Amino acid sequence: MSGLRHMRDLVLLNYLQTKAPLVILELDEQGVVRGANQYACRLLGTECLGRALQLLVIDFDTPFTMARLRTLPAGSLLTVKEANGMPSSLRVQFLPLGNDGILVAEADLQDKDELNTTLLRLNSELSGISRELQKKTAQLQQANNLKNQFLGMAAHDLRNPLAGIYAYLDLIADDLAPTAEDTLCQALQEMKREVGYMLNLVSNLLDYSVIEQGHLHLTMQEVTLRELLQQVVQLQNLMTRKRQVEICLQMEYDPGVMLVDLNRIRQVLNNLLSNAAKYSPDSGVIYLITARQGDALLIQIQDQGPGVPEHEQDKLFKPFGTTSTRAVDGDKSTGLGLSICKRIIDAHGGSIWEENLPHGGACFCFTLLLGQPEPKRNDL
Amino acid sequence: MNTAHSFPPQTQTNGQESHLLRFTAYLLAGDRQGCHNLMQELLADGISVLSLYQDIFQQSLYRVGELWEQNRISVAREHIATAIVESLLAQTYPLICNAGNTGKKVIVACTPGELHQLGARMVADTLEMYGWDSHFLGANTPPSGLLQHLQEEKPQLLCLSLSTHMGFGSLLNLIRQVRIDFSQLPIAFGGQAFYRGGAEQLEQIPLVRHVPSLGRLEELINR
Numbered sequence: 001m002s003g004l005r006h007m008r009d010l011v012l013l014n015y016l017q018t019k020a021p022l023v024i025l026e027l028d029e030q031g032v033v034r035g036a037n038q039y040a041c042r043l044l045g046t047e048c049l050g051r052a053l054q055l056l057v058i059d060f061d062t063p064f065t066m067a068r069l070r071t072l073p074a075g076s077l078l079t080v081k082e083a084n085g086m087p088s089s090l091r092v093q094f095l096p097l098g099n100d101g102i103l104v105a106e107a108d109l110q111d112k113d114e115l116n117t118t119l120l121r122l123n124s125e126l127s128g129i130s131r132e133l134q135k136k137t138a139q140l141q142q143a144n145n146l147k148n149q150f151l152g153m154a155a156h157d158l159r160n161p162l163a164g165i166y167a168y169l170d171l172i173a174d175d176l177a178p179t180a181e182d183t184l185c186q187a188l189q190e191m192k193r194e195v196g197y198m199l200n201l202v203s204n205l206l207d208y209s210v211i212e213q214g215h216l217h218l219t220m221q222e223v224t225l226r227e228l229l230q231q232v233v234q235l236q237n238l239m240t241r242k243r244q245v246e247i248c249l250q251m252e253y254d255p256g257v258m259l260v261d262l263n264r265i266r267q268v269l270n271n272l273l274s275n276a277a278k279y280s281p282d283s284g285v286i287y288l289i290t291a292r293q294g295d296a297l298l299i300q301i302q303d304q305g306p307g308v309p310e311h312e313q314d315k316l317f318k319p320f321g322t323t324s325t326r327a328v329d330g331d332k333s334t335g336l337g338l339s340i341c342k343r344i345i346d347a348h349g350g351s352i353w354e355e356n357l358p359h360g361g362a363c364f365c366f367t368l369l370l371g372q373p374e375p376k377r378n379d380l
Numbered sequence: 381m382n383t384a385h386s387f388p389p390q391t392q393t394n395g396q397e398s399h400l401l402r403f404t405a406y407l408l409a410g411d412r413q414g415c416h417n418l419m420q421e422l423l424a425d426g427i428s429v430l431s432l433y434q435d436i437f438q439q440s441l442y443r444v445g446e447l448w449e450q451n452r453i454s455v456a457r458e459h460i461a462t463a464i465v466e467s468l469l470a471q472t473y474p475l476i477c478n479a480g481n482t483g484k485k486v487i488v489a490c491t492p493g494e495l496h497q498l499g500a501r502m503v504a505d506t507l508e509m510y511g512w513d514s515h516f517l518g519a520n521t522p523p524s525g526l527l528q529h530l531q532e533e534k535p536q537l538l539c540l541s542l543s544t545h546m547g548f549g550s551l552l553n554l555i556r557q558v559r560i561d562f563s564q565l566p567i568a569f570g571g572q573a574f575y576r577g578g579a580e581q582l583e584q585i586p587l588v589r590h591v592p593s594l595g596r597l598e599e600l601i602n603r
Contacts, residue, residue: 116456116459120459120462120463123467124466124497125518127467127470127501128516128518130470131469131470131473131501131504131505134470134473134477135473137477138474138477
């Protein structure tokens with residue numbers, strides 16, 4: 001009978017040592033771990049052997065000592081540091097053996113079950129929210145596409161009549177100028193400016209809607225850069241003549257022929273140069289500079305205007321991202337020109353940005369890849 | 381030990397079977413990244429979302445469920461597998477939410493007490509793919525909440541999901557409650573609970589129809 005009991009004790013002891021999901025630590029009177037079963041070694045790491053209890057137990061007040069362990073009621077919660085560094089809460093019981101003792105600890109299964117259930121529920125809820133968000137995003141995308149289509153149609157139908165009105169106003173203003181009263185001339189000039197603004201706005205809206213709908217297709221062709229820049233500078237100089245603003249071309253680097261969409265790059269240059277002129281003081285100078293930057297051509301447009309306030313630089317290239325800076329002649333900005341420029345440059349594989357010059361003035365820069373760039377069709 | 385299941389018959393090609401085996405192995409190992417990568421690989425190869433749901437997600441979860449029923453894996457592992465598939469479903473939404481709008485509306489819900497919502501979610505997504513505006517109410521939908529939603533949304537179809545046969549009475553009661561105010565509303569029901577039968581009793585109620593698989597749901601929509 002006693003032999004059988006002995007066998008049973010051995011079997012149980014072996015189970016506790018090797019299989020039982022219980023932490024069993026033998027502690028000496030200083031609280032140093034002198035023995036640990038396999039589960040404890042897995043949970044706390046084999047390094048727990050020989051270590052003081054206070055290094056294994058996370059205690060937020062004072063180092064955890066044997067004295068405190070002796071006073072803990074059975075079933076108290078204790079937080080230990082697992083081998084993977086994660087904290088784990090265990091229900092502990094201390095079994096004194098003279099000055100030494102055995103610490104037995106087990107995971108709180110009820111807690112773990114609750115945690116498990118909560119995590120599953122949260123995961124389901126999160127997944128549901130994610131589903132709703134995706135659905136709303138798709139609906140917004142559809143609404144946005146419709147809006148762009150509407151914008152495009154409206155802009156397209158408005159542009160031609162506006163262009164006609166502008167041309168007639170121009171004719172009338174020229175014909176009446178020598179004879180008409182000053183107030184009438186002023187009124188005509190004001191009408192021309194407002195209609196010009198509207199024409200510019202609908203043209204930009206049309207461009208914007210085309211780009212937003214992914215219909216901007218680049219027609220790449222070989223372009224002699226010097227010729228293009230000279231033509232643009234000549235045209236812009238004509239337009240800024242009244243205010244004696246001069247545009248100077250400085251080609252520090254000339255790549256010769258480049259592969260670009262001629263009309264779109266001309267549009268970018270005209271936009272940046274006319275912007276620079278609008279914010280330049282009378283008799284100011286604008287520099288159009290070309291340079292090489294790694295594998296790209298860098299084009300800079302430097303003006304002597306007030307520059308862009310630092311906190312507004314972020315919104316410069318966003319649609320309708322107007323800044324607080326006012327043009328010298330009071331012209332209103334549509335807030336679309338720069339965002340269109342950005343889309344065009346992005347489509348060419350380049351980048352565009354603005355930086356203020358150290359002695360005042362703004363410098364708008366953009367790059368175009370040298371060699372044979374493939375237009376980024378996915379972005380269009 | 382229960383080994384025989386009568387899941388909806390699926391015809392798997394060798395390639396599909398090998399993907400299914402891989403996916404199931406990742407699920408059982410709790411390898412979310414492995415599952416994600418395989419899903420991306422299959423999508424890049426042109427698998428349809430419906431096939432992904434039906435032939436990979438659904439079939440692998442059936443296999444996981446079978447292993448659980450045979451006590452070969454723990455409930456925790458089954459839960460991890462479900463959670464992984466649930467997270468993958470969320471990643472497919474951009475692909476399913478872009479279908480046009482047919483103007484039809486459906487409410488998809490789980491019966492009261494039913495905590496397994498994955499099947500119902502796949503049904504909601506499948507209908508969404510076909511241009512339905514699907515309102516997914518999730519697990520354990522209280523009857524009062526469902527009735528209120530039906531009143532507000534006035535859908536053309538109600539789909540109810542049940543995963544274990546223990547909830548049969550609850551589903552029957554729910555359908556009867558719905559019928560009081562919505563006598564002409566078509567109701568489709570389905571779920572793992574009916575793979576061993578039991579659907580006939582519910583189908584005796586007018587306009588109540590058992591839909592045993594996503595494939596059959598697709599047929600129903602196309603009709």
